[in-house]
Amino acid sequence: MSTVRWGVLTTARIAQNRFLPAAGRARGAAVVAISSTSGRAEEVAGRFGIPAAYGSHEELLADPGVEAVYVPFPNSLHAEWALRAVETGKHVLCEKPLVASAGELAHLADAAARRGVKVMEAFMYRFHPQHAKVRELLDSGRIGDVVSIHARFHFAMDRQPGEPRLKPGFDGGALNDIGCYGVDALNHLMDAPPRSVYARGTSHSDPVETSMAAILDYGGVLATLDCGFEGPRTNTLQIIGTLGHITLDKAFDPDPTETANVTVASRSGEAETFAFTGDAFRSEIEQFSEWTRSDGPTMPFQELTQRSLAVRAALHASLASGQPQAVTPADAVVG
Known part of the structure; x- marks a missing residue:
């Protein structure tokens, strides 16, 4: 499997403390871009050896070299930015909880199916x-x-x-x-x-x-x-x-x-x-990266996400x- 090129939206604590170190250990995945509106993207990119740092999330989503994104925004912004990423053709691993309503979930699932990308709620456990x-x-x-x-x-x-x-x-x-x-x-x-x-x-x-x-x-x-x-x-x-x-x-x-x-x-x-x-x-990063290369479900664990x-x-x-x-x-x- 070819390496999946990841982007990270925001320099949130969970991104720096958990996702980025794990991505550095993961097989088949490489973080190639990070974005932040707080001005910290370059500093974090330098620390983790990330090639591209953007001052806006829109710039990262417009980068054709990014295939998948990790979304660790505050909960109330998950659905919005997951959808925006999907609409740019990116696969999305979004921190839990993915959405706050059944309508948001249906909208996101429809968009992912239409764009042919994978979306998953990030319950790493x-x-x-x-x-x-x-x-x-x-x-x-x-x-x-x-x-x-x-x-x-x-x-x-x-x-x-x-x-x-x-x-x-x-x-x-x-x-x-x-x-x-x-x-x-x-x-x-x-x-x-x-x-x-x-x-x-x-x-x-x-x-x-x-x-x-x-x-x-x-x-x-x-x-x-x-x-x-x-x-x-x-x-x-x-x-x-x-x-x-x-x-x-x-x-x-x-x-x-x-x-x-x-x-x-x-x-x-x-x-x-x-x-x-x-x-x-x-393991979550490696598995989701593999799924982006497969013909499996558009939204892994969708029924469980809907149920929860x-x-x-x-x-x-x-x-x-x-x-x-x-x-x-x-x-x-x-x-």
Whole structure:
């Protein structure tokens, strides 16, 4: 496969700290351009050995040498810039959450199909090898029938001035920023959206929720989700079955240098731990680069993206009303 030439829109922290280092390690991918309206593109380009630096995102999108772009804008700008990139014929890997409404998702999918490009929501955790092991354990019946699932993701936010995840109108808050990982994982494991959800959140003095917890009813399987910007870092997933349980200690954001453990325990207390190391960002970049050269789906994981969008919409509605909320995929509007 020929090397896919990438561009990065903005010099956001996640681009500098996670995407660009991983892209430098990835096979079949090379970052050839970066853009920023803040004047930092040249400095970041020099640091990462990127050949082209642009002072506007439009210039990068007009560069015929760029085949795929990474979009790490604040959440409220994802749909707009993903669509603009698609309309210029670029493949798009866009940070989660991809869009805030079912209408935006449909519009983006139609544009991608028309332009013949790939678009994917960037949930890098999906590409870590521990999750393939979880699927293997479930499919083998190791823990019997699933009874409940519990997802947790917390970290203590560095509250810098102007932090978009804490500002109204930017589709921020704990649910959209980190709770979406749990939503995605739960829907992926269950291969269906829940029937209903019930969520409660706290915001302290912020205009968005900075922590939240929810119950999701999958009809015979109950799931819980909690997330927040207030406490020590934790990102765990536990699946409880009739014969045992599976626990992941670094489910959603394992560092490439860390070991992620998948522990399966039987009802009698016997346990076995499988240790994994993996570079999820690198694997995501490599896999998406391969997909840009294939005839596969225009939007990988589109059904899962649509499903999780509807669940987040219901969770936001429940947070606002304080009442349980049915999940209605056709009416998904988040934020």
